[in-house]
Amino acid sequence: xxxxxxxxxxxxxxxxxxxxxxxxxxxxxxxxxxxxxxxxxxxxxxxxxxxxxxxxxxxxxxxxxxxxxxxxxxxxxxxxxxxxxxxxxxxxxxxxxxxxxxxxxxxxxxxxxxxxxxxxxxxxxxxxxxxxxxxxxxxxxxxxxxxxxxxxxxxxxxxxxxxxxxxxxxxxxxxxxxxxxxxxxxxxxxxxxxxxxxxxxxx
Numbered sequence: 001x002x003x004x005x006x007x008x009x010x011x012x013x014x015x016x017x018x019x020x021x022x023x024x025x026x027x028x029x030x031x032x033x034x035x036x037x038x039x040x041x042x043x044x045x046x047x048x049x050x051x052x053x054x055x056x057x058x059x060x061x062x063x064x065x066x067x068x069x070x071x072x073x074x075x076x077x078x079x080x081x082x083x084x085x086x087x088x089x090x091x092x093x094x095x096x097x098x099x100x101x102x103x104x105x106x107x108x109x110x111x112x113x114x115x116x117x118x119x120x121x122x123x124x125x126x127x128x129x130x131x132x133x134x135x136x137x138x139x140x141x142x143x144x145x146x147x148x149x150x151x152x153x154x155x156x157x158x159x160x161x162x163x164x165x166x167x168x169x170x171x172x173x174x175x176x177x178x179x180x181x182x183x184x185x186x187x188x189x190x191x192x193x194x195x196x197x198x199x200x201x202x203x
Contacts, residue, residue, distance in 0.1 A: 011049050011063065014039045018060035022112035023105060027057065028119070054122050061113055068095065068106060085145035086197040089138055089164070093189055096168040098175050099182050107172055135161050142196060151197045160196050167192050 017039035021030055032053055036043040050056035072095045079087055098104035117127040139161035145151035171188060174180040 007049070010041075010045075011059070014041065014046055014049060014056070015060035015063040018057065019064065019105070019109045022109045027112045027116050030057075032056065054120070057113070057116065057123065058126060064106060064109060071095075071102070084199055085141050085148065085150045086193060086199050089141050089145075089197075090189070090193055092134065092138060092141075093164060093168045093193075094186070096165075096172050097182060097185055097189070098172060099186075104176070107176060111176070135165055138164060145197060150199050152195075155196060164192055164196070 014035065017035050018027075018030070021027065021034060021038055030053075032043050032046055035056065036046045039046065046056065050059045072092065075095070076083075076088060076091045079091060083091075095103065096107075098107050113123075117124050135158070139157045142151055142155070142157035142160055146153055146155075146157065151157075168189060171180065171185040175182055175185050
């Protein structure tokens with residue numbers, strides 16, 4: 001009896017090959033043949049699962065994003081039942097810092113994709129059209145914090161959300177480059193959070 005193929009597992013196998021290539025050499029000149037060789041599958045099978053090169057890159061990115069969202073939810077759930085709005089926002093922002101091997105590898109892959117987004121119109125269009133989900137999420141949490149008396153009432157939640165995310169993205173780059181330690185990046189992020197929230201302790 002023929003062995004059944006786990007299609008999701010096969011898609012992940014191919015996506016992980018894309019990620020490994022991204023961390024080693026970037027994605028500027030990556031080809032379907034290179035990805036197939038890295039994944040240990042035929043180019044024909046790769047095209048069966050993903051189609052064109054652009055569809056492959058976007059599909060691998062979608063799987064990476066799904067993984068990131070799952071791990072973020074797990075870490076936020078570990079904060080407990082009532083962690084407070086500041087702790088929730090802090091938890092979301094910490095996912096943007098390369099604080100362990102998993103997050104470091106993920107952000108290096110994202111950096112490789114960023115270069116492709118800058119140079120390829122088809123991929124750039126997808127990036128531009130993606131909704132600002134994180135900005136909306138953090139803005140919503142800050143609004144809830146204001147309603148609960150946990151954040152300053154005189155601030156603009158949307159503006160503060162954008163600034164917090166920009167801070168986290170900038171800190172991410174300096175940690176990846178070794179210009180700043182992860183511990184110092186967290187201290188600076190906490191400094192930014194102290195401007196927004198009236199509660200200053202993190203469980």
